[in-house]
Amino acid sequence: MQRLTMMTKGRSLAASLRRAAANPLPGSGLSRCQRSFHATTWAQTDGVFTGLTDTRLRIPWIEALRIQQGHKDAQASEKPKERDLTPKKMSDSYHRVVLPLGQDPWLSDTYINSSGHIRLGTLFMDLDALSGIIVYKHTGPGVTTVTAALDRITIAHPLTEICDLEYSGQVTYASGRSSVEITCKVAKARAEGEPSKPEDVLLTCTFTMVALDPETRKPVNLPKLEYTTPEEEKIFKAGEENSLLKKEAFKASLLQSEPNDPESALIHNIWLRQLEYHDPNNSLRQPKNVVAMAKTQLSTAAIMQPQYRNRHQTMIFGGFHLKQTFELAFCCAASFAHARPTFISADPCTFRNPVPVGSVLYLTATVAYTDPPLLEEDGTEPKQKDPDRPMTRVHVRVDSKVRDVEHGVAKSTGQFNYTFSVPKNLKVLPHTYEEYMIYIDARRRVMESDRQRKTESVSRLGQVRNDTQDVNLMG
Structure with a gap:
């Protein structure tokens, strides 16, 4: 009844x-x-602009689940399939999509936050979806592609108005091995046929994508990238240099070697300062603006639902993973500073293992480094440039791991690094050896980010000079 x-x-x-x-x-x-x-509902990934997901999901989850269960006991063939490895041009993979944010007020529910600013986490989801389209234009069918790393995201010119945005990108480096570099940008959308100007660019980012055999899950070779113009050659050489720098950085990482001499001296000086804070015979006490690293942590746990799966049906979309880590990092920085953080950059982030649909994703965010730091290498205390208007860069590290719902063995799924600025004078203080290693690693990332930012500034200055010369010639 x-x-x-x-x-x-x-x-x-x-x-x-x-x-x-x-x-x-x-x-x-x-x-x-x-x-x-x-x-x-439409066949798309939740939270991603429909123009990037129209053909993303070809079958509903219930059918994908049946297929997965039916092939559970099937043996994968070890024989690699033959694929077309004809070299590709950069223009072959170019893709452009306009997000009509200025024309469609309803999009603001997804792309604008409570204070009226753009939601960067949602943009990051879209950019990962865009890179997926671009890489398939380069690889062709018959391969599984996954996001291996987000090499860098930088804010070029903060958005000052709500307007239509143009997503664009292309493959910028491919040596013929299993990985490719994809560079994307977000800019104010211009009228059709009108090129974007340097000041229109909101942010740029670089992804590393890896191709796998869909059956064996082993890396497969991809078509090489050809350049046909001096500008494309310059872009290709920059990608080649970035690839070499990443290999060198891995060799010099703290997982491969101990801290260098200046870093060891810094660790020792911070340790001595901690002893002074607790010495009853010393009048120096830990200032209120110095916070223990362990007290800055924020954690979340969430079940990964099917609507966030990628085009391969059984794994979670990398852009969703990226969005979750970014928003937790933002909350961590805000909790640490008791002020609204401003995003500066995303430094190299790695996706180590896929996140299966139905698994439990654990995220832990930690304030790993602050600049100005607690102490310099020589033991001196750095000062704020303007004590009346203090500003601190806060580097947040997010560690990600996954378990099945039965809570079996945990797997690391990645490490994500974000830098924000806050209008406060704050310091983070490591205590354990592990925290010191986290501190030194974050310090290296911030210093490398500064180096890259200076290089980009010089490059942009040269571009402005060239543009000025072109205007003078035209006049």
């Missing part, structure tokens, strides 16, 4: 919805063609 009542109520609800759609309320401004009720 209860079941019959529920079915009757369900039919009544459906009938009411049909009547509401056919007869809109007077003065509502809604016509039959403007708002319609659909029992079936």
Whole structure:
């Protein structure tokens, strides 16, 4: 009887919805063609602009689950398939999409935060989806591609108005091995045919994508990238240099070697300062603006649901993973500073293992470094440039791991690094050896980010000079 009542109520609800759609309320401004009720959602990834996901999911989750269960015991073939490795041009992978944020106010629900600013985490999701489209233009069908790393995201010119945004990108380096470099940018959308100007660029980012055999899950070779113009050659050489720098950075990482002499001296000086804080015979006490690293941590745990899966059906979309880590890092910086953080950059972030649908994702954010730091290498205390208007860069590290719902063995799924600025004078203080290593690693990342920012500034200055010369010649 209860079941019959529920079915009757369900039919009544459906009938009411049909009547509401056919007869809109007077003065509502809604016509039959403007708002319609659909029992079936579009095949797309939640939170990603539809222009980037129209063909992303080809079958619903329930069918993907049946296929997965049916092939669970199937043996994968070890014989690699033959693929077309004909070299590709940069233009072959170029892709451009316009996000009509200025034209469609309803998009603000997804892309604008409570204070009226752009939601960067949502943009990061879109950019990862864009890189997925770009890499498939380069690889062609028959391979599985995954995001291996986010090499860098930098804010070029902060957005000062809500307007249409243009997403664009292309493969900028591919040696013929299993990985490719993809460079994307977000800029103010110009009229069709009108090129964007340097000041229109909101942010730029670089992804590393890796191709795998869909059956064996082993890396496969991809087409090499050809350059046809001096500008493309310059871009390709920069990608080649970045690839070499990443290999050198791995060899010099703290997982491969101990801290160098200046870093060891810094660790020792911070340790001595801690002893002074607790020495009853010393009047020096830990200032209120110095916070223990362990007290800065924030953690989350969430079940990974099917609507966030990638095009390969059984794994979570890398952009969603990126968005979750960024928003937790933002909350961590805000909790540490008791002020609203301003995003500066995302430094190299690695995706170590995939996140399966249905697994539990654990994220832990830690304030790993502050600049100005507690102490310099020589033991002196750095000063704020303007004591009346203090500003501190806060580097947040987010560690990610995954378990199945039965809470079996945990796997590391990546490390994500974000830098913010806050209008406060704050310091983070490591205590344990592990925290010191986290501190030194974050310090290296901030210093490398400064080096790259200076290089980019010089490059932009040269571009402005060239543009000025072009204008003078045209005049």
